[in-house]
Amino acid sequence: MSKVLLKGTPASLGTVKGKVKILRDPSESHKVKKGDILVVEMTDPLYMTAIMKAGGIITNIGGMLSHAAIVSRELKIPCLVGTENATEILTEDQLIVLDATRGEIRDE
Amino acid sequence: MNKTILQKIEITDTVVHSWLKKGVKISYPMLQNKKYYRSEDGFAFVENGDKYVIPLSKKEIDAYTKSPLIFKNNFFRNLRLYVKFIDWLHFTRLKTESLEPKEKFVSLLLILYLFQRGMDYHYYHFDRYLVYQNYPDTPVGFWWQRLKKLCKNETVKMLHLLADDIESKKIIQSLDKKEQREINKILINIKIFEAAQQMEIKMVTDFASKENRLFRTAIPIWNNLMDLLKKYPNLLKSEFQNKLPEITEGHPLIMTRVILSPNGLNYFQPHISKIFEDEIKRWIKR
Numbered sequence: 001m002s003k004v005l006l007k008g009t010p011a012s013l014g015t016v017k018g019k020v021k022i023l024r025d026p027s028e029s030h031k032v033k034k035g036d037i038l039v040v041e042m043t044d045p046l047y048m049t050a051i052m053k054a055g056g057i058i059t060n061i062g063g064m065l066s067h068a069a070i071v072s073r074e075l076k077i078p079c080l081v082g083t084e085n086a087t088e089i090l091t092e093d094q095l096i097v098l099d100a101t102r103g104e105i106r107d108e
Numbered sequence: 109m110n111k112t113i114l115q116k117i118e119i120t121d122t123v124v125h126s127w128l129k130k131g132v133k134i135s136y137p138m139l140q141n142k143k144y145y146r147s148e149d150g151f152a153f154v155e156n157g158d159k160y161v162i163p164l165s166k167k168e169i170d171a172y173t174k175s176p177l178i179f180k181n182n183f184f185r186n187l188r189l190y191v192k193f194i195d196w197l198h199f200t201r202l203k204t205e206s207l208e209p210k211e212k213f214v215s216l217l218l219i220l221y222l223f224q225r226g227m228d229y230h231y232y233h234f235d236r237y238l239v240y241q242n243y244p245d246t247p248v249g250f251w252w253q254r255l256k257k258l259c260k261n262e263t264v265k266m267l268h269l270l271a272d273d274i275e276s277k278k279i280i281q282s283l284d285k286k287e288q289r290e291i292n293k294i295l296i297n298i299k300i301f302e303a304a305q306q307m308e309i310k311m312v313t314d315f316a317s318k319e320n321r322l323f324r325t326a327i328p329i330w331n332n333l334m335d336l337l338k339k340y341p342n343l344l345k346s347e348f349q350n351k352l353p354e355i356t357e358g359h360p361l362i363m364t365r366v367i368l369s370p371n372g373l374n375y376f377q378p379h380i381s382k383i384f385e386d387e388i389k390r391w392i393k394r
Contacts, residue, residue, distance in 0.1 A: 004216070010267060026323070070306060
């Protein structure tokens with residue numbers, strides 16, 4: 001079994017594998033390509049262009065009713081919130097498995 | 109009669125009056141408020157912008173807790189107005205093109221201020237409250253904590269209930285009648301808050317152009333301002349010339365807050381900050 005890198009609160013169930021894209025703010029949304037896993041402090045409506053392309057979302061802050069959680073459930077993509085430090089632990093372009101059903105992020 | 113800078117870009121007294129009458133709220137100066145929302149544990153505050161806006165009053169929080177539908181209605185009334193307002197600012201910016209550089213700079217600064225304060229009022233006054241689920245003294249938190257208690261904090265169970273899937277029906281059926289009534293009421297109210305967030309995204313995005321309305325408005329204003337500042341660095345006072353790289357290379361979201369604060373406005377030549385202040389005061393006094 002691959003190594004568990006981080007844990008968080010599941011906000012939209014499902015599992016997805018993809019490349020990490022860490023955004024410091026919404027103006028970096030162009031970095032995200034279809035299927036990438038968006039990793040942010042927290043999301044708000046300004047991140048929508050990035051979210052629409054993402055295969056999954058990971059946030060440092062937020063709960064099951066946060067913007068990221070609600071949007072990911074609507075888009076039916078896995079989402080893990082409240083990881084506290086995903087933006088610090090994960091690295092740009094790192095290949096990971098986001099298992100939002102188990103509430104964990106594993107290396108690939 | 110000489111026109112003021114805002115009048116030159118067709119922000120006339122009539123136009124200002126019309127926006128204020130519709131409910132646009134612009135306050136001046138942009139200062140940090142001591143009374144921004146803070147939870148008892150001190151962690152609910154998550155963004156710097158929270159400090160710049162008066163939070164919801166206790167009366168508003170009580171009303172929105174009792175009836176999330178009132179929150180949703182007020183939220184949308186304000187959002188619809190704000191979206192129209194920023195779209196108007198977006199097109200007003202284009203009118204600054206005909207002004208001479210100094211006037212263009214001040215007019216863009218003014219438009220940026222109107223954008224930021226309008227956003228502060230909506231985003232931090234209303235939107236922010238949608239993320240306070242962990243705090244039972246907020247409308248969302250009140251209902252969320254009740255759901256957590258009823259679900260014994262089982263995350264997957266709560267997710268099924270929110271998804272309203274087949275599992276959710278089984279979960280509800282497993283409860284007694286009293287709990288079923290309670291959970292249905294809780295879910296109806298939580299769904300209202302969810303719907304507010306979902307609708308907000310749709311309203312903030314211009315799907316025809318696939319652009320985010322906020323970005324479409326704010327980024328060109330910022331870029332125009334920075335281009336002018338690089339070309340005419342003497343728009344800054346001589347003693348603040350060292351601030352030029354920090355401002356022009358800084359992040360727009362952060363530097364907007366910096367240059368529009370009273371301290372930041374003081375970086376510019378006195379006639380710029382004076383015109384800026386006079387125009388904003390004319391706006392808010394109506």
